[in-house]
Amino acid sequence: MFVILVYDFGEKRVGKALKICRKYLTWVQNSVFEGEITEGNLKKLKIxxxxxxxxxxxxxxxxxxxxxxxxxxxxxxxEKNVPTVFL
Amino acid sequence: MFVILVYDFGEKRVGKALKICRKYLTWVQNSVFEGEITEGNLKKLKIxxxxxxxxxxxxxxxxxxxxxxxxxxxxxxxEKNVPTVFL
Known part of the structure; x- marks a missing residue:
């Protein structure tokens, strides 16, 4: 399935959320991610x-x-999708 | 058509953006809006x-x-969609 995910996490936790989401989805901009994902991986991502x-x-x-x-x-x-910022 | 809109505006301009988006779309949470919109209204919203x-x-x-x-x-x-906060 295709998903769009937007998160709003506190400053202390935002880096962790970004890291987790990037394992499963494509970063679009700021706190927005998108991508094709299996139901199994979506479950893992949510957990x-x-x-x-x-x-x-x-x-x-x-x-x-x-x-x-x-x-x-x-x-x-x-255009805020500049991955090098997060490397 | 159906749209999902996410904005990221500086603190000084975020209130104005919220007000504009709410004229055309349904507020979901924070900076996320969704809704059915005509092409004409979408154009107005973007302008x-x-x-x-x-x-x-x-x-x-x-x-x-x-x-x-x-x-x-x-x-x-x-659940951050509490419209009274913005009244």
């Missing part, structure tokens, strides 16, 4: 993220699409 | 947002879906 999150402060939004990708993706403004 | 944004600092990601909504949306952790 890893929920272990690191502070449920009273952090949040994850996960859109799943069974058999379609988006028609169009547009990024306006600053 | 209004780009007028308020600082292109060297801010960004907008816009996913468009021609004829489908997502199959499933899951929110994990804190």
């Amino acid at each position: 890893e993220l929920t272990k690191k999150m502070e449920k009273s402060e952090d949040s994850i939004i996960l859109y799943s699409f069974s058999n379609t990708r988006y028609t169009h993706k547009e990024i306006i403004g600053l | 209004e947002l780009t007028k308020k944004m600082e292109k060297s600092e801010d960004s907008i990601i816009l996913y468009s879906f021609s004829n489908t909504r997502y199959t499933h949306k899951e929110i994990i952790g804190l």
